[in-house]
Amino acid sequence: MLLGKVKGKIISTRKHEKLVGYKLLIVEPYYGHKKDTFIAADKLGAGIGELVLVARDYAVKSGLDKDAPIDALVVGIVDREPEKK
Amino acid sequence: MLLGKVKGKIISTRKHEKLVGYKLLIVEPYYGHKKDTFIAADKLGAGIGELVLVARDYAVKSGLDKDAPIDALVVGIVDREPEKK
Amino acid sequence: MLLGKVKGKIISTRKHEKLVGYKLLIVEPYYGHKKDTFIAADKLGAGIGELVLVARDYAVKSGLDKDAPIDALVVGIVDREPEKK
Amino acid sequence: MLLGKVKGKIISTRKHEKLVGYKLLIVEPYYGHKKDTFIAADKLGAGIGELVLVARDYAVKSGLDKDAPIDALVVGIVDREPEKK
Amino acid sequence: MLLGKVKGKIISTRKHEKLVGYKLLIVEPYYGHKKDTFIAADKLGAGIGELVLVARDYAVKSGLDKDAPIDALVVGIVDREPEKK
Numbered sequence: 001m002l003l004g005k006v007k008g009k010i011i012s013t014r015k016h017e018k019l020v021g022y023k024l025l026i027v028e029p030y031y032g033h034k035k036d037t038f039i040a041a042d043k044l045g046a047g048i049g050e051l052v053l054v055a056r057d058y059a060v061k062s063g064l065d066k067d068a069p070i071d072a073l074v075v076g077i078v079d080r081e082p083e084k085k
Numbered sequence: 086m087l088l089g090k091v092k093g094k095i096i097s098t099r100k101h102e103k104l105v106g107y108k109l110l111i112v113e114p115y116y117g118h119k120k121d122t123f124i125a126a127d128k129l130g131a132g133i134g135e136l137v138l139v140a141r142d143y144a145v146k147s148g149l150d151k152d153a154p155i156d157a158l159v160v161g162i163v164d165r166e167p168e169k170k
Numbered sequence: 171m172l173l174g175k176v177k178g179k180i181i182s183t184r185k186h187e188k189l190v191g192y193k194l195l196i197v198e199p200y201y202g203h204k205k206d207t208f209i210a211a212d213k214l215g216a217g218i219g220e221l222v223l224v225a226r227d228y229a230v231k232s233g234l235d236k237d238a239p240i241d242a243l244v245v246g247i248v249d250r251e252p253e254k255k
Numbered sequence: 256m257l258l259g260k261v262k263g264k265i266i267s268t269r270k271h272e273k274l275v276g277y278k279l280l281i282v283e284p285y286y287g288h289k290k291d292t293f294i295a296a297d298k299l300g301a302g303i304g305e306l307v308l309v310a311r312d313y314a315v316k317s318g319l320d321k322d323a324p325i326d327a328l329v330v331g332i333v334d335r336e337p338e339k340k
Numbered sequence: 341m342l343l344g345k346v347k348g349k350i351i352s353t354r355k356h357e358k359l360v361g362y363k364l365l366i367v368e369p370y371y372g373h374k375k376d377t378f379i380a381a382d383k384l385g386a387g388i389g390e391l392v393l394v395a396r397d398y399a400v401k402s403g404l405d406k407d408a409p410i411d412a413l414v415v416g417i418v419d420r421e422p423e424k425k
Contacts, residue, residue: 001279001293001294001295001296001325001326001327002293002294003265003293003294007167008167008168010088010138010163010164010167011163011164011165012138012161012162012163012164013162013164014129014161014162015129015138015160015161015162016129016148016160016161018147018148019160019161024086024138024161026167029290031289031290031291031292031293032290032291033290034116035114035116035117035118036116036117037116038086038087038088038116039086039087039088039138040086041086044269044270044271053265053267053270053279053294055324055325055326056312056326057141057142057143057144057312057313057326058142058143058228058312058313058315058316058326058398059312059315059323059324059325059326060143060144060324061143061324062273062322062323062324062325063271063273063324067147068144068147069140069144069145069146069147069148069158069160070086070140070144070147071086071140071141071142071143071144072086073324075270075271075274075324076267076269076270076271076274076279077267077268077269077270078265078266078267079265079266079267079268080266082262082263082265082281083263092252093252093253095173095223095248095249095252096248096249096250097223097246097247097248097249098247098249099214099246099247100214100223100245100246100247101214101233101245101246103232103233104245104246109171109223109246111252119201120199120201120202120203121201121202122201123171123172123173123201124171124172124173124223125171126171142226142227142228142229143227143228143313143398145228145229146228152232153229153232154225154229154230154231154232154233154243154245155171155225155229155232156171156225156226156227156228156229157171177422178422178423180343180393180418180419180422181418181419181420182393182416182417182418182419183417183419184384184416184417185384185393185415185416185417186384186403186415186416188402188403189415189416194341194393194416196422204371205369205371205372205373206371206372207371208341208342208343208371209341209342209343209393210341211341227396227397227398227399228313228397228398230398230399231398237402238399238402239395239399239400239401239402239403239413239415240341240395240399240402241341241395241396241397241398241399242341256364256378256379256380256381256410256411256412257378257379258350258378258379284375286374286375286376286377286378287375287376288375299354299355299356308350308352308355308364308379310409310410310411311397311411312397312398312411313397313398313400313401313411314397314400314408314409314410314411315409316409317358317407317408317409317410318356318358318409328409330355330356330359330409331352331354331355331356331359331364332352332353332354332355333350333351333352334350334351334352334353335351337347337348337350337366338348
């Protein structure tokens with residue numbers, strides 16, 4: 001999984017019907033670069049500035065209640081930021 | 086998912102039969118580099134210059150009506166570009 | 171999917187039996203770097219110098235007639251090279 | 256698979272229920288860069304400073320006793336560090 | 341698939357039981373960078389210094405006799421190194 005900081009959210013009015021009901025968060029990798037910022041779906045209620053744990057690709061399927069075209073899902077909110085030693 | 090800008094489309098006359106009926110868009114990552122430009126299939130009708138949300142790899146399967154060899158699919162058109170802060 | 175230029179092919183005498191019958195093309199990413207050159211299986215008959223559309227990972231399964239350990243498959247031959255604007 | 260050094264662990268109180276029971280390790284790629292540090296689930300009992308073998312994406316499924324939204328799993332602890340020649 | 345040079349192997353005494361019986365090779369990408377060196381399972385008998393074809397992620401499943409948490413598998417040994425033109 002990746003650690004990432006929630007930077008904001010996006011709004012998409014014209015979208016795949018299976019995406020309705022998810023928040024779509026802008027997530028910047030905690031260890032990586034801003035250029036690798038991606039979008040993750042969320043149902044845990046992560047807020048802007050929080051550090052989240054994101055599962056990607058095939059693993060997302062197991063975290064969803066029902067099938068959706070989502071390749072990155074917030075699966076945890078991290079209690080305390082680790083040091084970047 | 087990734088955010089990307091639609092830069093154009095490609096035409097492929099000799100292609101896998103299961104790809105017939107999809108538009109094949111040239112998508113440049115919004116946060117990333119031009120060198121990571123990729124091709125995404127689209128049925129939402131995204132136009133050149135629009136910002137799209139693209140699902141990749143396993144997640145694509147859930148977004149398709151029927152099975153096709155597609156690893157990147159437009160699943161949303163973004164209402165307003167987020168800041169690149 | 172990725173766009174790539176066919177640079178050559180490889181020959182492998184000792185290989186997994188399920189790979190028999192596929193041409194194994196050396197493909198250089200069209201937008202990316204030479205260092206990301208990879209090998210794609212082909213049954214469409216792409217020739218050296220042609221620009222091809224390659225599906226990767228899970229999507230390959232849908233493009234194969236039968237199960238094989240292939241993670242990149244040529245699914246289209248592009249009619250005309252897009253500009254690299 | 257990737258080789259990585261265990262650098263620490265993360266605690267997530269609010270997390271997906273299927274993640275309960277796994278240690279979540281901070282893993283820095285052995286050959287790669289610190290910026291590619293990621294989080295892997297562990298049940299083998301790897302300790303900080305140990306070199307681990309991590310399976311990712313679809314392969315994780317086969318290593319789990321039951322379904323969970325995990326995309327990186329420790330599948331081995333390496334006896335001796337290879338040279339970085 | 342990727343082309344890679346076999347640089348050595350790793351020994352892991354404490355490992356997932358489904359990994360027993362596979363050689364775990366250290367593989368350096370032929371076109372890429374040393375930093376992207378990874379570990380691939382092998383049953384074809386590739387030796388140090390040989391150039392191998394490696395399938396990754398979902399495609400591995402088709403190359404295995406039985407289920408294992410392996411995300412990179414040697415599926416061919418290349419007869420002759422291609423030029424790096």
